[in-house]
Amino acid sequence: MYANDAADEPDWEPDLEDDSGAVIEAVGRQIKLWRTGAGMSRAEFGAAIGYGEAQVYKVESGQRIPKPEFLDRADEVLGAGGKIAAMKEDVAGARYPKKVRDLARLEAGAVELGAYGNTVIHGLLQTEDYARALFGLRRPAYDEDQLDRLVAARMARQSIFARRPAPLLTFVQEEAMLLRPIGGRMVLRQQLQHLLEMAKLRHVEIQVMPTASEHHAGLGGSLQVLKLPDGTAVGHNEVQLISRVISNPREVQILEMRYGMIRSQALRPTESLALIEKVLGET
Numbered sequence: 001m002y003a004n005d006a007a008d009e010p011d012w013e014p015d016l017e018d019d020s021g022a023v024i025e026a027v028g029r030q031i032k033l034w035r036t037g038a039g040m041s042r043a044e045f046g047a048a049i050g051y052g053e054a055q056v057y058k059v060e061s062g063q064r065i066p067k068p069e070f071l072d073r074a075d076e077v078l079g080a081g082g083k084i085a086a087m088k089e090d091v092a093g094a095r096y097p098k099k100v101r102d103l104a105r106l107e108a109g110a111v112e113l114g115a116y117g118n119t120v121i122h123g124l125l126q127t128e129d130y131a132r133a134l135f136g137l138r139r140p141a142y143d144e145d146q147l148d149r150l151v152a153a154r155m156a157r158q159s160i161f162a163r164r165p166a167p168l169l170t171f172v173q174e175e176a177m178l179l180r181p182i183g184g185r186m187v188l189r190q191q192l193q194h195l196l197e198m199a200k201l202r203h204v205e206i207q208v209m210p211t212a213s214e215h216h217a218g219l220g221g222s223l224q225v226l227k228l229p230d231g232t233a234v235g236h237n238e239v240q241l242i243s244r245v246i247s248n249p250r251e252v253q254i255l256e257m258r259y260g261m262i263r264s265q266a267l268r269p270t271e272s273l274a275l276i277e278k279v280l281g282e283t
Contacts, residue, residue: 021062023091024062024065025061025062027066027087028060028061028066030084030087031059031060031074031084034078034080034084035060035074035078038077038078038079042060045074045078048073049073049074049077065091065145065148065149066091071084071085071088072085072088104153104157106234107157107226108160108163109229110160110226110227110228111168111227111228112167112168112227113160113168113170113224113225113226114169114170114171114224114225114263115170115171115224115225116171116172116173116218116223116224116259116262117171117173117174117177117222118209118222119177120177120180120182121195122171122173123154123157124158125171125194125198126154126191127187127190128151128155129191130182130191131151131155132147133182133184133187134183137182161204166201166203168203169203169205170204170206170207170263172206172207172218172259172262172263173207174208174209174211175208175210175211175275178208178276179279185283189280192280192283193280195276196273196277196280199269199273205269206269206272206273206276207269208266208267208276209262209266209267210267210275213265213266215265216262216265217258217262218258218259220258221237222237222238223235223255223258223259225255233252233256234247235252235255237255
């Protein structure tokens, strides 16, 4: 089972198989050892690297993931000779929840990705402000560290657009998603503008499923189909609290069939972009 891809506002809970917490705790212990070895208090150390004492405590206790600049400054101030800065690679791997990392790896290997979303703009198409506002709506609420972690993970996944050779990426979004003001009017406007920009990429197609459409093969919920280099395909879907990768060939075939029908029932790409521009002008 893979994580919530964060495409449709997933729930995130601690994963017992996720080793990222142990990595962050180990990094925190190393920083504390270097600090105490240098004879510095947390307050002195924090002032020297530009962070508050409380922030230093959270990093050292494994409650907060240190940013790259934190590690660089700590290395410099404590005279670690690159040993602390070298931990940036380990921290980068642990920065995102394991389930998100797993999905990102799956996407990174895909030669084709097709996704239908019916609740929010797909995660790969979201702006950072939209993603942050979306995660901010979750209940029970995420704390700031979790928000930062999840938003960063979502933005990192978007590196798929810059891959070469470029994969074919197609998306179908419900018309209602263009109207829902997640984050407020300005955040929605920026999101709509972003959709128009992304649609200019030659390997990206964005379609809109009109609310007035009588025929709709996607009423069972959001879905995603990924085709891999070896010719196989996998599906991904999620509902409340559950997200999973589907590898059973028969089930994947059903998802592929449904997604093909959804694309045929949606507006054509040019019509879809015209509708997005219209909604943008009215927002």
